[in-house]
Each structure stands twice: as structure tokens, then as C-alpha cells.
Amino acid sequence: MEFKSINPYNGEEVGTYTGLSDTALDAKLKLAKEAFTKWKKVPLEERAKLMSKAGEVLKENVEKYAKMITLEMGKPISESRGEVNKCAWVCEYYAENAQEFLKDEVIETDAQKSFVRHDPIGAVFAVMPWNFPFWQVFRFAAPTLTAGNVGLLKHAANVFGSAEMIEEVFTKAGFPEGVFQNLIIHHDKTDKIVKDDIVKAITLTGSGRAGSAVAEIAGRNLKKSLLELGGSNAFIVWEDADIDKVVKTAITARMMNCGQSCIAAKRFILLEGIYDEFVEKFTVSVKDLKDGDPLNEDTKIGPMARKDLADELNRQVNESVALGAELLHGGNQKECYHEPTVLGNVTPEMPAFKEETFGPLATMIKAKSIEHAFELSEQSDFGLGVTVCTEDIEKALSMAGEVSDGAYFVNELVKSDPRLPFGGTKNSGFGRELAKDGMMEFVNRKTVYVK
Template identity: 75%
Template sequence: MEFKSINPYNGEEIAVYHSISKEELAEKLDNSQIAFQSWKKVPLAERCALLKKAGQILRDNVEEYAKMITLEMGKPISESRGEVKKCALVCDYYADNAESFLADEVIESDASKSFVSHQPLGGVFAVMPWNFPFWQVLRYAAPTLTSGNVGLLKHASNVFGCAQLIEDVFTKAGYPKNVFQSLVVNHDVTEQIVSHEGVRAITLTGSERAGSAVASLAGKHIKKSLLELGGSNAFIVWEDADIDKTVKIALTARMMNCGQSCIAAKRFIILEGVYDEFVEKFTEAVKTLKSGDPMDDDTTLGPLARIDLADELQKQVKNSIDQGAKLILGGKQNGCSHEPTVLGDVVPGMDAFDQESFGPLAAMIKAKSIEHAFELSENSKFGLGVTVCTKNIELALSHVDKVSDGAYFINELVKSDPRLPFGGTKLSGYGRELSKDGMMEFVNRKTVYVK
């Protein structure tokens, strides 16, 4: 099968990649299993040193890697640089903390000695998306490889160039051959990979449909799985919020990466006393965004990554307007580019409320009270994260239990941080990445008991 990498800004072909055969895939899977037998015996200090080198290689080659990200999926080059630098940070984080995370955990019992030992599982197969093509991979690979596992990556087909560069990062850092492999394959060989005895766990970041399919295969073959899926995060604005500061946070929360983020703010739930002020100021802020060539440093809004994504967003916009939403700004599509769009008077039952919108669409929703705002927030099949903007921090903290999502941010956009666990509930998936939790997902927590 042939995969073409197409620049979404100008439609130019970047490269063509050819899928490996099933026989070649089988050989790579076998090689991964063989590599694990020696890699798991490498002292942890050496694995951490290699990860430090990987972080430095990312820093030394920021421009090269950022350019590939921008060419393949359209992210503004300034954001691409930031993504690569964040990948270096996650490498440093796990290199610095792996020893304490993986240390034996002593537990008092009726034994003369009892503790939990942390040991690697084997091969961890990753199915990764295109929207943060370096970050999504590195946040899985850094803890997974450092704990002694080996990695197999099936990246999105429109960012195979990024996938090859990521494999090169580990090669240049000095990782043994086959400890991390990027696989140029189509999704139709997923079961061949999952069923291989050397693959002991699967992690997927992507759509609800892809997550369900892969989780089903993982269950069929009794393999551990972690899913980080879609989201429709609520951004709640209370009447005492500093509206000017809140608008700045909201603009980034919705429009970064052209809105193509699972944790982007998508449903803006505003108490009616400040609804008009917030919507007006947010709309004016959106007008300051500069669309254009994402390779230009002053571009702040690039195209969507593929034409089908822009088509789907346009459909959601039109349907929502037909369902009664008010078009305040934007609304038009031109190829992969879609105008940043603000819809007002959005209510449950409209596409802009019920569905995940993956692009620069902000849905404005009016709430009658704080309690009503949380009811609207919870009215979603997703559960990644919620932002609450207010000056009353203590009151906001008292409402943590009203949110079933995996994250609750006060006066800040929902974002991932290597030091904090990250993951969702409901149809946003299960399991946790990052922090110590991310390393514990793919180790064998072995109980050791001495009489």
C-alpha cells in the first residue's frame, strides 16, 4: 500500500511511503521480542542516560523536526518548535525520576519482608495520531522504554515522516537496534501486531472508533490497553471572573493547533451575567489571529491537517446553524482551511454541543447558575477535562466532585504536564499517561513475599 504525505496548506506532495509486507512485519515483531530480552537487562542508569541523550538530540534538531511537523500536518511553525521542546522536557523528566518511580515499594505485612518490584512487560504497541505527532509518541516512549520495555509505533499515515524522525532520535541517542521501531503499515494488520506473543500491551491515542476497535483486539488477546480518546471540554466562566484574562486563556484553549486537540476547550459555558461581555471580547480576540502559511513565524492559525477534517467541521457548523445556533463570526471553508468560527446560543441537541468539534469552532452556551453550568458540562459522553474561571478559588475547589472528567483546571486551560497524570473518563478513554502513573501503566507490579 502507498501512503502519500501531503502538505495541507498548499496541497504539495512531501513524500511517498510504502507499507511493509506481512512477512516483513512479522520479522520486525520477532526482532522486537529478541531486543527485549537484552534491553530489559540494561541497568536503569544506562537507560536513563540514553533518554537524556534523546532529549538533547531533540533540542539540537528543533528546526528540522518542527519543519516536518508543520509540513505534514499544518501546525504553525512556532507551535511545532514548542512541541519538540516539550518532548525534550518529558525525556528529562523520566530520566531524572525513573529510579525513584521504579524503586521497590516496601509494604509491611506478616512476612519477614514484602515489597512490590517493578519490571517491564515486553513490547508495547502504540497507535498514535497526527495532531501532536512528536509529543504523543514521546510521552509514551519516554517512560515505556526507560522502564525496560520495547516500543512499536504505528503512526497516523499522514505523518510517517515524523515517525521516521522519531525513530532516528532514539537511534542517534544510542539505543540498541529494534528497541524502538516505527512501522509503516495500514490498520488492517493491527491484529497481527496485537496477537504477537512479544506484544504485551497496547496504547492508543485517537478517535473513539479506533479506540473501541483496538481495545476489542486487546481484550480478545488478553493484553493490557490504555486509551486516550476524544474530548469536548467545557470552559466554564463564572460571573466574578476577570473577563480580559479569561478571554486570553480561552483563545489559546480553543485555537491552539487550529483547534485540533482532544483537550481543547470546545464548549464555552458562560453564566448569563457575563455572557455578552465574554462573547464580544472573545470574538474580537479571534479576529486578531493571523491565518496563512504555517511556515511563517507570524502565522498563528494554520490549515486543518486534511480536507476530510475541514469538511467534517463545516458540516457541524452548518448543522448547528440549521438547529438554531447563531453565527457570530467566520463559518466558511476553503479546502483544508476553515475560518475560525464562533457560534452563539448553542444548546444541547446541536452538533456544536453534542459532538466533538476538531477545529477552530467555539460554541457559546449560556448558563443560568453555577449549578446549571456544571449540569451542562456533565451533559457529554466525553470526560477529559474542565476549566473553571473565577476569583473565588475556594468555591471552585469545593465543586471538584461535580466534575467526572479526568482533569479540573481553575483559571487555566486544560493541558498536559510531564509531572501530572493525564487521562480521561467515559468515552474519553481509560488509564493515565505522564507522571509516575504513566510509567506504572506498563510495568509488572510484582509482589515479593519472604516468610
């Protein structure tokens, strides 16, 4: 099977990739087994040095890797550079902190000595998406490989060029052969891979449909799974908020990566007293966003990654308008490009509220009170993150328990940070990535007891 990577901005072919035969896949799985038996015995200090070197390789090749990201999925080049640099950061973070995270955890009991040690488990199979083609992979790979596991990557088919470059990073950094392998395969090979004895866990970032399918396969084979799925984050603005400042944050929260992010702010829940001011200033800022070739330095909005994604967003816009939403700006689509769009007076029965909108669409929702705002926020099948904007920090903190999501940010957009655990609830998945939590997901926490 052949896979083509197509530039969504101009329709030109970026690359062609040949899928692995069953024989070639078997050879890679065998190599993973052989690599793990040696890699797990490499001293942690040396594994950490190699991960630090991977960070250096990323920084030395920012332009090369950023260009591939932009060509394959349409992200503005300035954002692609930021993505590559963030990957370097996560490599450095785990190189610096692995020793502390993986040290023996002494627990006093009636034993002469009792503690928990942290051992690698084997191969972790990663199924990754196209929207952050480098970052999603490195936030799994950095802790997983440093802990002594090996990694197998099945990337999205439209970013196989990025996938090859990611494997190149680890090769250039000096990682032994087989410790990280990119698999050019169709998703129908997933069952075969998960069944293999070397694979001990599966991590997936993607759609709910893909997540439930992979979790079912993992469960059937008694393998651990970690799922990072969709989101419909609420961005709640109270009446005491600094609207000018909040609008700047809101534009980034919604329009970064052309809105193609699980943690993007998708539902703007606004107290009635500031609704008109916020909507007017937000819409003006949207109109100022420059679109065009994502390789141009001043482009802020590029194409969506594929035409079917733009088609789906346009459906959600049109159906919401038919149900009474007010089209305040945008709404037009041409091929992969969808004009940044603002909908006003959105209500819970509309697709723009109840579905995940994965693109440059901002929905404006009125709330009668702070309590009503949180009720609207909770009317979602997703639970990734919530932003609250207010000058009353103490009151905002006191209401963190009203939110069932995996993250609660005050006066800031929801974002991932290597130092903080990241993950969701409900249909946004389960498990945590990043920080110490991300490293603990894929180790054997082994109890040791000496009488």
C-alpha cells in the same frame, strides 16, 4: 502499499512511504523480541542516560523536526517548535525520576520481607494520531522505554515522515537496535501485531471508533490497553472572573493547533451576567488571529490537517446554525482551511454541543447559575477535562467533585504536563499517561514475599 504525506496548506507531496510486507513485519517483531531480552537487563541508570540523550537530540534538531510537523499536518511553526521542546522535557523528566518511580515498594506484613518490584513486560504497541505527531509518541515512549520495555509505533499515515524522524531520535541517542521501531503499516495489520507474543500491551490515542476497535482486539487477546480518545471540554466562566484575562486563556485553549486537540476547550459555558462581554471580546480576539502559511513565524491559524476534517467541521457549523445557533464570526471553508468560527446561543441538541468539534470552532452557551453550568458541562459523552474561571478559588475547589472528567483546572486551560497524570473518563478513554502513573501502566507490579 504506498502512503503519501501531503502538505495541507498547498497540496504538495511531502513524502512517499512504502508499507511493510508481512515478511518484513515478522522480521521487526522478531527483532523486538530479541531486543527486549537484552534491553530489560540494561541497568536502569544506563537506560535513563539514553533517554536523557534522546532529549538532547530533540533540542539539537528542533528546527528540522518542527518543520516536518508543520509540513505534514499544518501546525504553525512556532507551535511545532514548542511541541518538540516539550518532547525533550518529557524525556528529561523520566530520565531524572525513573529511579524513584521504579524502586522497590516495601510493604510491612508478617513476612520477614515483603515488597513490590517493578519489572518491564515486553513490547508496547502504540497507535498514535496526527495532531501532535511527536508529543503523543514521546509521552508514551519516554516512560515505556526507560522502564525496560521496547516500543512498536503505528503512526497516522499522513505523518509517516514525523514517525521516521522519531525513530531517528532514538537511534541517534544510542538506543540499541529494535528497542524502538517505527512500522509503516495500514491499520489492518493491527490484529496480527497484537496477537504476537512479544506484544504485552497496546496504547492508543485517537478517535472513539479507533479506540473501541483496538480495545476489542486487545481484549480478545487478553492484552492490556490504554486509551486516550476524544474530548469536548467545558470552559466555564463565572460572573466574578477577570474577563480580559480569561479571554486570553480561552483563545489559546480553543485555537491552538487550529483547534485540533482532544483537550481543547470546545464548549464555553458562560454565566448570563458576563455572556455578552465575554462573547464580544472573544470574537474580537478571534478576528485578530493571523492565518496563512504555517511556516511563517507570525501565522497563528493554519489549515486543518485534511480536507475531510474541515468538511466535517463545516457540517457541524451549518447544522447547528440550522437549529438556531447564531453565527457570530466565520463559518467559511476552502479545501483544508476552515475559518475560525464563533457560534452563539448554542444549546444541547446541536452538533456543536453534543459532538466533538475538532477544529477552530468556539461554541458559546448560556448558563443560568453555577449549578446549571456544571449540569451543562456534564451533558457530554466525553470526560477529559474542565476549566473553571473565577476569583473564588476556594468555592471552585469545593466543586471539583461535581465534575466526572479526568482533569479539573481552575483559571487555566486544560493541558498535559509530564509531572501530572493525564487521562479521561466516559468516551474519553481509560488509563493514565505521564507522571508516575504513566510509567506504572506498563510494568509488572510483582509482589515478593519472604517467610
